[in-house]
Amino acid sequence: QVQLVESGGGLVQAGGSLRLSCAASGLIFGNYVLGWFRQAPGKEREIVAAINWNSASTYFIDSMKGRFTISRDNAKKTVDLQMNSLKPEDTAVYLCAARVGSYSDDKGSYRYWGQGTQVTVSS
Numbered sequence: 001q002v003q004l005v006e007s008g009g010g011l012v013q014a015g016g017s018l019r020l021s022c023a024a025s026g027l028i029f030g031n032y033v034l035g036w037f038r039q040a041p042g043k044e045r046e047i048v049a050a051i052n053w054n055s056a057s058t059y060f061i062d063s064m065k066g067r068f069t070i071s072r073d074n075a076k077k078t079v080d081l082q083m084n085s086l087k088p089e090d091t092a093v094y095l096c097a098a099r100v101g102s103y104s105d106d107k108g109s110y111r112y113w114g115q116g117t118q119v120t121v122s123s
Helices: none
Strands: 003-007 010-013 018-025 032-039 046-051 058-060 068-073 078-083 092-100 117-122
Touching (some): 003 092, 018 032, 032 068, 032 078, 046 068, 046 078, 078 092
Antiparallel strands (some): 003 018, 018 078, 032 046, 046 058, 092 117
């Protein structure tokens, strides 16, 4: 049984930082691209960042570049999202997801999903 479990969310003031972590089990972790998505109330789920199997390639949507970093530890089966300079518009549920193959921003192509962790940024 594949499980992805996120942690690290919380309430932070604008300009602050949070580090999210996602722990995986039940899958050959190194075979998967890992992505972080977010979903705000009333909005579609969108990709935030992704990282390929050997960390050689990372992807960020433009609004995250320079503020967020993504990293993975294949030995520990974890993928982290470091979020700096947070803004109120970053408030959302953040979810990690896994897909086989190369990077994609298509959420429908990610096979496994975590339950999400809430990030709230106050102004």
